[in-house]
Amino acid sequence: MDFAFLGSTWLTLLSGLPLTLKLASGAVSCGFVLALAVAAMRVSGSRLLSGPAQAFVFAFRGTPLLVQVFLIYYGLGQFRPFLQEWGLWPFFRDAYWCALLALSLNTAAYSGEIIRGAIGSVPAGQIEAARACGMGRLTAARRIIGPIALRQALPAYSNEIISMVKATSLASIITLMEVTFIAQKLISQTFRAVEIFVCAGSIYLLVNVAITRAVWALEWWLSPHLRARPREPAALEAAHA
């Protein structure tokens, strides 16, 4: 084992981590906002809204992310005159923005379905109780449906976040210098593929362990109602009995 080489490789790869994290967090944030819109359209009960949302989900879940990245980066280049006219060219010329857009749209499709499922799982009786006390739709969404759905969605959603961290590696094929890109460059210089990919993999692994832990903590904090009942002083129990 060449520990010196592993160590220096690790440090070199680490220089790509900020971009990896920027892509992942950017895609997860934008994707979440889009996903909320997708889910809202899906549960709206209006065909005019749910139809397009369904088509969007179908298209982005049914095709490989790699194809989506290519189509956005190279495919939209075909429409350069049109994009220039609209002032969008600087955006689509930049590999970073194209990767971010592809990742965001992709995670929006998956997360939209996760959120829709979570909203559907909110017990009807609890929604009814909200309506019965005169709560408006927005207040009910914010105070009752949202918080219950969030708790329901968290485990699946944390998987989606982890998928996004891993998916950022696809940005390397459109020349973004994130962790995987740097790894490939190092390999072409040193031909030591195994050691370098082990280092790269370990970086993704560490990030995802941190995310998993953070989501666990969030889940724990959000679900005191699912944990064991708090212990009461025996005297209180006795006094009540």
Next chain:
Amino acid sequence: MPEPVLSAGAIRKRFGHLEVLKGISLDAGAGEVISILGASGSGKSTFLRCLNLLEVPDDGRIALGGEAIAFKQGRRGPEPADRRQVQRLRQRIAMVFQSFNLWSHMTVLQNVIEAPVHVQKRPRAECVAEAEALLAKVGIADKRDHYPAHLSGGQQQRAAIARALAQKPEVMLFDEPTSALDPELVGEVLRVMRQLADEGRTMLVVTHEMGFARDVSSRVVFLDGGRVDCSGPPAEMFGAPPTERFGRFVQTHR
């Protein structure tokens, strides 16, 4: 005659081809406790849910304290003309459900202050103080910081009653409030309801508890096949059932 608190006239409701309510009229005067009886499927829940517009009736009139709910013709039949009006009236009609329907992510206290603070926009401190008094009244003051999942069914239903009371409602609707409870827990909920009746609250109670209907209510209404079969003071109704159907119902629900 004084204005009824809650007035329902000729309420009709159908689900698809099934006509569940075939024109039910019922006025509840201030302080009246009306027990609504009837076999399973006779439309009791549907009627109660029409009163606070959880179901929108196909036809009929509903008025609370003289204010009639305005309807308009929508694409799929009648619908409330003004959603705001419905929300306002719902704040004045509280409902207690068979399955409690407490909000699972909130503690008992948070459940009780939710509508006063976030719907009625009253000052939080005042609402908390009132909520604590209500929890003491229903006998679960020590459970204020517990989550619903950590309570027995009887305690959950009493919390739900406290939540309903916190709205300061003019009318309370109960849909089989004890039917989901283990037999030994029914008593504690009925005791609370009896206390509310004694305070002079206006209550409409769908129930299978004949004891409650006979001893606590001021009027008994018997629904059959989506119509009011008969109604009257409990002493008369149970003393000499006015219809054969009600007689048979009483026989089987002793």
